[in-house]
Amino acid sequence: MKKVVILGSTGSIGKSALEVIRKFPDKYSVLGLAAKSSIHVLEEQIKEFKPKYVAVYEKRAFDEIRDKMKGVEILFGEKGICQIAKLEEADVILSAIVGAAGLLPTFEAVKAGKTIGLANKESLVMAGELIKKEMKNTGAKIIPVDSEHSAVFQCINGCNKPYIKKIWLTASGGPFKGFKKEQIKNVTPEEALNHPKWKMGRRITVDSATLMNKGFEVIEAHYLFNIPIENIGVLIHPQSIVHCLVEFIDGTYLAQMSNPDMKAPIALALSLPERLPSIVKPIDWTLTSQLEFELPNTDVFPCLKLAYEAVHIGGTMPTVLNAADEVSVEAFLSGKLKFNEIYEIIKKVMDSHVAFQINTIEDVLEADSWARKMARKEIGE
Ligand SMILES: NC(=O)c1ccc[n+]([C@@H]2O[C@H](COP(=O)([O-])OP(=O)(O)OC[C@H]3O[C@@H](n4cnc5c(N)ncnc54)[C@H](OP(=O)(O)O)[C@@H]3O)[C@@H](O)[C@H]2O)c1
Numbered sequence: 001m002k003k004v005v006i007l008g009s010t011g012s013i014g015k016s017a018l019e020v021i022r023k024f025p026d027k028y029s030v031l032g033l034a035a036k037s038s039i040h041v042l043e044e045q046i047k048e049f050k051p052k053y054v055a056v057y058e059k060r061a062f063d064e065i066r067d068k069m070k071g072v073e074i075l076f077g078e079k080g081i082c083q084i085a086k087l088e089e090a091d092v093i094l095s096a097i098v099g100a101a102g103l104l105p106t107f108e109a110v111k112a113g114k115t116i117g118l119a120n121k122e123s124l125v126m127a128g129e130l131i132k133k134e135m136k137n138t139g140a141k142i143i144p145v146d147s148e149h150s151a152v153f154q155c156i157n158g159c160n161k162p163y164i165k166k167i168w169l170t171a172s173g174g175p176f177k178g179f180k181k182e183q184i185k186n187v188t189p190e191e192a193l194n195h196p197k198w199k200m201g202r203r204i205t206v207d208s209a210t211l212m213n214k215g216f217e218v219i220e221a222h223y224l225f226n227i228p229i230e231n232i233g234v235l236i237h238p239q240s241i242v243h244c245l246v247e248f249i250d251g252t253y254l255a256q257m258s259n260p261d262m263k264a265p266i267a268l269a270l271s272l273p274e275r276l277p278s279i280v281k282p283i284d285w286t287l288t289s290q291l292e293f294e295l296p297n298t299d300v301f302p303c304l305k306l307a308y309e310a311v312h313i314g315g316t317m318p319t320v321l322n323a324a325d326e327v328s329v330e331a332f333l334s335g336k337l338k339f340n341e342i343y344e345i346i347k348k349v350m351d352s353h354v355a356f357q358i359n360t361i362e363d364v365l366e367a368d369s370w371a372r373k374m375a376r377k378e379i380g381e
Contacts, residue, residue, distance in 0.1 A: 001026070001027065001028065001029055002027065002028050002029075002091040002092060002270065003028075003029055003030075003031040003089055003090050003091050003092075004017075004021065004028055004029070004030055004031060004090070004091065004092050004093075004094060004270065005030075005031050005032035005033075005034075005053075005084055005085065005087060005090045005092070005093045005094065006018065006030065006032070006033050006034070006094045006096060007034045007081060007084070007085060007093065007094065007095050007096055007097050007102065007105050007106075007120075008034065008035065008094075008095075008096035008097035008098065008102070008119070008120070009033040009034060009035055009042065009045055009096075010035040010036075010038035010041040010042055010045070011035075011096060011097075011098060011201050012199065012200050012201045012262070013094070013096035013119045013145065013201075013262060013266065014033075014035075014094070014096050015041075016262050016263050016266055017094050017096065017117075017266050017270070018030070018045060018049065019263060020263055020266055020267045020270060020276070020279065021049070021270075022048075023276075024276060027271075027276075028270060029049075030045075030049035030050070030051045031051060031052055031053065031084075031087060031089060031090050032051050032052065032053040032054065032055070032084035032087060032090065033045055033046065033049070033051045033053075033054050033055075034054070034055040034056070034057075034080075034081045034084055034085075034097070034105070035056060035057070035061075036056070036057040036058055036061070036097075036101070037056070037057065037058040037060075037061040038061075039056070039061045039064055039065050042054070042056070042061075042065060043065065043068065043069070046065075046069055046072060050072075051072065052072070052073060053072070053073045053075060053083075053084045053087065054069070054072055054073070054074050054075070054084075055074070055075040055076070055077075055080035055081040055083065055084050056074065056075075056076065056077075056080070057077060057078065057081060057101070059076070059077075062074065062076045062077070062080075078101075078104060078105075081097075081104075081105045082104055082105050082108040085105035085106070085108045085109040085112075085114075086108045086109055086111070086112035086114065088112075090114060091115065092114075092115050092116070092117055092269070092270055093109045093114045093115070093116050093117070094116075094117040094119065094145070094266070094269070094270075095109065095116055095117065095118050095119060095120040095123065096117075096119040096120060096145070097120055098120070098122075098201050098203055098204070099120075099122050099203060099322075099326050100122055100126060100322060100323060100326060100368055102120030102122055102123050103120075103122065103123045103126055103127060103361075103364065103368075104361070106118070106120055106123040106131070107123065107127065107130075107131065107134070107361055109140065110131055110134045110135055110138060110140040110142075111134055111138055111140075112138065112140070113138035113139045113140045114140055114141075115140070115141045115143065116140060116141065116142050116143070117143050117145045117266065117269030117270065118142045118143065118144055118145055118146075118269075119145040119146065119266075121146055121216050121217060121219075121220045122216070122322050122326075124219065124220045124223045124224065125216050125219045125220060125318050125319070125321070125322045126318065126319045126322050126323075126364050126368065127319065127358065127361065127364045128219065128220075128222070128223035128318070129223070129358060130358055130359075130360075130361065130364065131223070132223060142224065143268070143269040143272060144220075144224055144265070144269070145262075145265050145266055145269050146217060146220060146265065147243045147260070147262060147264070147265045148169040148170060148217055148221070148243050148244050149169075149217065149220060149221055149224055149244075149265075150243070150256075150264070150265030150268055150269070151243035151244035151255075151256035151265075152167055152169075152221060152224075152225060152244045152246060152256075153224075153225075154256050154268075155244060155246040155254040155255070155256055156225065156246055160246070160248070160254070163248045163249050163250070164227065164231075164246060164247070164248060164249075165231065165247045165248060165249045166231045166232070166233055166246075166247040167221055167225065167227055167231065167232050167233070167244065167245075167246055167247070168232075168233045168234070168235050168244060168245035168246075168247065169214060169217050169218065169221060169232065169233070169234050169235070169244055170234075170235050170236075170237040170240070170242055170243055170244060170245070170293075171208070171211065171213075171214045171234055171235070171236055171237065171296065172195070172196060172197045172198070172208070172236070172237065172238055172240045172260075173196075173236040173237075173238050173296075174195060174196070174208045174209040174210075174211070175187075175191060175192060175194050175195060175196055175209055176191075176192075176209055176300075177196075177236065177238060179300060180300065181299065181300050181340075184300060184339055184340055185338055185339065185340045186338070186339075187209075187339045189206075189332060189333045189335070192205070192206050192209040192332070192339060193205050193206065195208055195209070196238070197238075197240040197260050198240070198260055198262070200262075202329075202333060203326065203329050203330075206329045206332060206333065206342075207325065207329065209339075210301060210303045210339070210342055210343065211234075211296060211298075211301035211303050211304040212303035212304070212306070212307070212325050212342075212346075214234050214296070214304055214307075215303055215304045215305075215306060215307025215308070215321075216307060216322070218232045218234065218304075218307050218308065218311075219307055219310070219311055219318055222311060229308055229311045229312070230308075234295075234296050234304065235293045235294065235295065235296075236293070236294050236295070236296050237291065237292065237293050238292055239288065239290070239291055239292065240260040241257050241258070241259065241260070241283060241288065241291060242255045242256070242257050242291060242293075243255075243256050243257065243258070244256055257283065258280050258283070259280050259281050259282075259283055261279075261280040261281070263279050263280060264279055264280045267279045302343050302347075303325075303342070303343050303346065306321060306343070306346055306347065306350065307321065309350070310350065313350075313355050314355060315355035315356050315357045315358060316353070316355045316356050316357075316358055316363065316364070316366075316367035317350060317353065317355040319358070319364050319367040319368050319371070320349060320350055320353045320355070320367055320368075320370070320371040321346060321350060322368070323349075323367070323368045323369075323371035323372050323375065324345060324346040324349035324350065324371050324372075324374070324375040325342070325346055326372075327345075327371075327372050327375035327376060327379070328341070328342040328345045328346055328375060328379070329342060331345075331379045331381070336379055336380075336381070337379060345375055345378050345379060346375075348378050349371050349374045349375050349378060352374060353367075353370070353371065353374070
């Protein structure tokens with residue numbers, strides 16, 4: 001029986017993880033759950049999965065749930081979340097909080113040498129080198145949950161690694177695939193949130209529409225697999241069936257395929273080295289006659305280029321990229337920015353940042369906080 005802690009249990013990834021756990025009660029138990037403020041969902045989850053520990057970020061939500069739920073240890077705030085991220089009894093920590101809020105709990109899990117199912121790509125974008133260094137010290141393991149990275153992880157297993165020439169991450173292209181520069185200016189938050197293939201949280205859905213999410217994934221792959229950023233490419237693949245292509249020096253490729261369903265990489269992160277039966281619907285090849293691939297149009301979706309630029313500059317620049325994006329996406333969703341201005345704000349913030357080397361987690365937090373302030377100033381908040 002594996003004991004699982006889910007950070008971000010009330011979100012899209014968290015709920016999918018609980019769906020997997022629900023199907024295999026003899027294999028998994030829930031040791032801990034953490035969320036920000038969605039108490040109704042959390043309450044239902046506590047009743048059903050009976051975790052020993054729960055951590056809630058917001059004070060009002062914490063007070064309410066503590067009063068209602070007796071017999072469960074309810075912890076408060078970021079400190080409480082960090083506590084359950086490093087529980088000694090935990091076999092797997094699923095890091096599925098959205099955004100920079102996932103960094104410290106993930107880092108705590110790394111420091112404690114845990115096995116981490118990583119959905120929170122932002123922690124690697126913000127602090128990739130630092131996390132890798134700490135993993136070496138503590139023996140912590142990261143199993144990727146992002147579908148493309150889970151796919152690469154499976155393809156490069158064993159002897160393949162030294163012979164990799166390039167990794168190709170696929171992207172559906174989002175709701176604005178094929179749009180011209182002029183068309184994209186006036187798209188609404190509702191349109192941006194209407195992803196054609198994946199049902200996800202709001203931030204990652206907007207990031208998928210700008211292709212910034214793919215940029216983050218390129219950075220994530222760079223750190224996860226120790227591959228130079230220029231050897232990581234992106235292909236638009238609207239069917240979302242092939243999740244990655246790994247190109248080898250002999251000119252051959254390995255691909256990993258499944259119907260688009262996050263339960264596949266989540267289940268693998270929980271079950272490795274085993275595989276669980278019947279997690280996703282097999283592909284119906286009578287309905288799938290075409291698999292298309294094309295290079296992304298970075299004139300229309302320039303955010304992708306910023307991710308490469310941030311890694312080339314190095315130091316705190318990827319941290320700044322993430323923070324400026326997080327603030328800009330929020331501003332777009334609340335009607336303060338146009339879609340194309342998300343890129344413009346991030347670019348301005350990056351241009352005014354003098355990157356410095358990251359030696360400690362405090363360096364990361366300092367750059368993150370600077371970039372947020374700068375982005376808000378540019379937005380006029
Ligand atoms: N969804 C996908 O298909 C997908 C695929 C690949 C990778 N990912 C990555 O997985 C992560 C989660 O994405 P998602 O789509 O599941 O997001 P989501 O649906 O927005 O859920 C976010 C979760 O994080 C919690 N949270 C937010 N701020 C928090 C804080 N300060 N402290 C504690 N908990 C906090 C939320 O709690 P409340 O509900 O209480 O606000 C919720 O449980 C992101 O890093 C994303 O990039 C997602």
